[in-house]
Amino acid sequence: MTLVSKEYSHTYTLTAGECNPQAMMPVTLFAARAIEVATFHANSLGAGYDRLISDGLAWVLSRLSIEMYRSPEVNSQYTLHTWIEGFNRHFSERNFEMTDSRGEVIGHARSVWMAINIKERRAADLAMLESLRDSVSEKVCPMDRMTRFVPVGAAEGVEESRYRFRYCDCDFNRHVNTMRYMELLLNCRDMDFYDSHRVGRFDIAFMHEAKFGEEATVRLADAGDGSFNAEISGGDVCYSRSRLRFVDLKYRKK
Amino acid sequence: MTLVSKEYSHTYTLTAGECNPQAMMPVTLFAARAIEVATFHANSLGAGYDRLISDGLAWVLSRLSIEMYRSPEVNSQYTLHTWIEGFNRHFSERNFEMTDSRGEVIGHARSVWMAINIKERRAADLAMLESLRDSVSEKVCPMDRMTRFVPVGAAEGVEESRYRFRYCDCDFNRHVNTMRYMELLLNCRDMDFYDSHRVGRFDIAFMHEAKFGEEATVRLADAGDGSFNAEISGGDVCYSRSRLRFVDLKYRKK
Numbered sequence: 001m002t003l004v005s006k007e008y009s010h011t012y013t014l015t016a017g018e019c020n021p022q023a024m025m026p027v028t029l030f031a032a033r034a035i036e037v038a039t040f041h042a043n044s045l046g047a048g049y050d051r052l053i054s055d056g057l058a059w060v061l062s063r064l065s066i067e068m069y070r071s072p073e074v075n076s077q078y079t080l081h082t083w084i085e086g087f088n089r090h091f092s093e094r095n096f097e098m099t100d101s102r103g104e105v106i107g108h109a110r111s112v113w114m115a116i117n118i119k120e121r122r123a124a125d126l127a128m129l130e131s132l133r134d135s136v137s138e139k140v141c142p143m144d145r146m147t148r149f150v151p152v153g154a155a156e157g158v159e160e161s162r163y164r165f166r167y168c169d170c171d172f173n174r175h176v177n178t179m180r181y182m183e184l185l186l187n188c189r190d191m192d193f194y195d196s197h198r199v200g201r202f203d204i205a206f207m208h209e210a211k212f213g214e215e216a217t218v219r220l221a222d223a224g225d226g227s228f229n230a231e232i233s234g235g236d237v238c239y240s241r242s243r244l245r246f247v248d249l250k251y252r253k254k
Numbered sequence: 255m256t257l258v259s260k261e262y263s264h265t266y267t268l269t270a271g272e273c274n275p276q277a278m279m280p281v282t283l284f285a286a287r288a289i290e291v292a293t294f295h296a297n298s299l300g301a302g303y304d305r306l307i308s309d310g311l312a313w314v315l316s317r318l319s320i321e322m323y324r325s326p327e328v329n330s331q332y333t334l335h336t337w338i339e340g341f342n343r344h345f346s347e348r349n350f351e352m353t354d355s356r357g358e359v360i361g362h363a364r365s366v367w368m369a370i371n372i373k374e375r376r377a378a379d380l381a382m383l384e385s386l387r388d389s390v391s392e393k394v395c396p397m398d399r400m401t402r403f404v405p406v407g408a409a410e411g412v413e414e415s416r417y418r419f420r421y422c423d424c425d426f427n428r429h430v431n432t433m434r435y436m437e438l439l440l441n442c443r444d445m446d447f448y449d450s451h452r453v454g455r456f457d458i459a460f461m462h463e464a465k466f467g468e469e470a471t472v473r474l475a476d477a478g479d480g481s482f483n484a485e486i487s488g489g490d491v492c493y494s495r496s497r498l499r500f501v502d503l504k505y506r507k508k
Contacts, residue, residue: 015289015303017289018290036271048329049269049329074426168282170275172271174275189421191428
């Protein structure tokens with residue numbers, strides 16, 4: 001055993017069962033794996049689930065940006081590396097790098113985490129994790145930071161659909177989970193679209209918790225250049241704002 | 255390295271991010287992990303994705319039965335063990351045992367797999383995997399085999415809902431994935447129900463592939479004793495038949 005490490009890596013195999021219909025890693029799986037290695041690293045730093053729950057707190061994801069340059073191949077190994085870029089009393093910034101089985105970098109992600117008080121559902125002070133400052137790494141994440149989101153209201157040319165959150169959309173924190181928000185946006189496009197496009201970048205900011213039974217309005221506005229601004233709202237509140245950028249893909253059916 | 259093994263095990267950590275709102279492992283995660291260790295074991299036996307795709311074939315799940323006696327605790331390790339119980343030219347029967355971090359058995363699963371010809375979407379002959387017979391294990395799975403399903407038609411007292419399959423519901427085989435069928439059935443109950451009940455057993459048989467854009471009718475019929483017969487159909491075809499058995503749970507909110 002060495003001292004706690006500023007970087008943490010975990011190697012996975014991309015199974016056929018996890019691939020999307022274009023035989024690629026879905027961007028939602030990148031998100032799930034990033035959340036998983038973040039959990040493993042936080043646990044190893046003594047800043048994980050156990051530490052926070054002892055104060056009645058839980059980590060929640062506040063912002064996530066993913067860039068995928070290429071997908072690992074089906075049945076091949078890939079590695080997710082994570083490190084802390086910044087930390088203060090309100091937020092922890094954690095980055096990710098994905099490498100393929102040959103060690104080539106094929107994706108990056110940036111994430112911002114906050115803690116909530118589970119009972120009061122309010123942002124919590126992270127001062128008790130001050131020692132995490134020593135775990136901040138100098139490793140550079142070359143992807144751009146998330147820029148300001150464009151609000152998307154009901155307007156001419158804005159696509160709109162509705163979805164009521166069900167039981168399986170909700171997670172440990174008893175609110176709608178990250179992957180479900182992402183899927184609601186990805187589901188605005190059909191199979192033909194994904195046979196000719198893949199997600200190049202996905203930015204999402206979580207603003208208000210959505211809960212079981214609430215009805216969401218999903219809005220998508222074409223911003224040109226293969227980019228879309230998106231919003232998921234319910235009643236008077238905006239649950240999340242997003243930006244999706246698609247790039248060309250030539251999928252050949254087997 | 256030893257000879258290929260008749261049993262295969264993989265150890266996981268149950269993260270908070272994977273738990274359901276009752277802080278337990280969702281039955282859908284058991285299914286996903288079972289499919290994953292089945293993939294790893296098949297790969298190690300030379301009967302995995304690579305071997306089948308060389309003949310234009312892919313493994314598909316035909317039947318799955320899961321019993322969960324208890325959930326691993328959040329942030330703890332659990333292990334999934336798998337072995338082949340039977341094999342013929344049409345099907346491979348593969349079983350699973352879940353143990354907690356102390357080695358106690360907390361769940362079992364039975365699965366039946368077949369191969370399809372990807373282009374023709376027809377059942378394929380598994381004769382070329384005849385050597386798998388040598389990998390059949392004597393290990394016993396104590397859970398009952400799946401019994402015959404009760405068809406569920408539109409009738410008085412039968413709950414009915416509809417769902418149109420979207421992009422994120424579809425997988426590598428370009429049809430709706432196992433977990434989505436299971437979630438459609440679990441979503442027939444609300445948060446209050448799951449604060450007082452958990453899944454004890456889940457049986458599902460896949461009968462016809464559901465594809466992108468198709469509209470499904472979900473039907474659930476109370477069979478008494480906490481059990482339900484369920485069916486997901488579309489147009490003239492029945493996609494899947496299921497049986498769900500719930501057991502009492504006392505979830506204390508944190």
